[in-house]
Amino acid sequence: MAWDYTRKEQKKAEIEELLREEMRSAGIPETALEDALRKLMDSAIRISPPEEESRFMEMIVMNSSARGGGKSTKPGNIRLDFGLLLETIAGGALTLESVNTWWTFPFALLMVLRSLSRNLSVQLTETDAVTIMAMWQAGINNGLIAKLSDIKAYADLHAKKYGRNVLSLADIMHSITNLVAIGSITPITGVADKWKVHEEIRFIYR
Numbered sequence: 001m002a003w004d005y006t007r008k009e010q011k012k013a014e015i016e017e018l019l020r021e022e023m024r025s026a027g028i029p030e031t032a033l034e035d036a037l038r039k040l041m042d043s044a045i046r047i048s049p050p051e052e053e054s055r056f057m058e059m060i061v062m063n064s065s066a067r068g069g070g071k072s073t074k075p076g077n078i079r080l081d082f083g084l085l086l087e088t089i090a091g092g093a094l095t096l097e098s099v100n101t102w103w104t105f106p107f108a109l110l111m112v113l114r115s116l117s118r119n120l121s122v123q124l125t126e127t128d129a130v131t132i133m134a135m136w137q138a139g140i141n142n143g144l145i146a147k148l149s150d151i152k153a154y155a156d157l158h159a160k161k162y163g164r165n166v167l168s169l170a171d172i173m174h175s176i177t178n179l180v181a182i183g184s185i186t187p188i189t190g191v192a193d194k195w196k197v198h199e200e201i202r203f204i205y206r
Contacts, residue, residue: 008049011205015112022111026104040105044085050076050206075204080113083199086136103129114182116203122181130158131175135197148193
């Protein structure tokens with residue numbers, strides 16, 4: 001079995017370019033951009049290579065039901081580690097010295113998730129990054145199940161700490177709708193105000 005590392009590097013370059021574009025749009029200056037990109041790639045994005053396509057012809061023997069014994073190649077994996085990223089941010093270990101925009105990291109990762117999930121109609125903003133961070137903190141001691149009242153409380157703490165506008169419940173609910181749409185959280189069945197925050201989300205590629 002051989003792995004296609006060239007394809008892996010191509011996929012990595014695609015994701016890095018997407019991150020650059022989103023970080024620029026979020027206001028990260030060029031002087032801090034590459035540092036931010038490296039920190040995000042190192043802390044939250046894992047890419048494994050797909051199996052190389054066979055470079056030789058194979059004979060496939062068909063049985064009586066017309067099913068072949070052909071071999072399929074294994075796809076590569078892209079893993080978005082939201083849990084590690086949000087935990088690192090909450091602990092103060094992931095920062096940019098020249099820019100006080102911690103929310104850029106989860107925002108950029110959400111944009112990657114939006115792209116990979118092909119749900120490009122969802123418009124993401126800083127509010128969505130603050131909401132996913134508040135949800136993580138609200139659920140960290142409860143199996144990553146976040147309750148609306150706790151999400152609001154943590155969002156208020158962020159607003160006070162960073163001098164940002166306070167999010168209303170309507171703001172938070174709009175963000176929750178976006179986060180559900182791109183797959184970063186899931187509603188709890190039968191409960192109106194609780195959601196499961198996903199630590200890790202995986203995609204395959206070839």
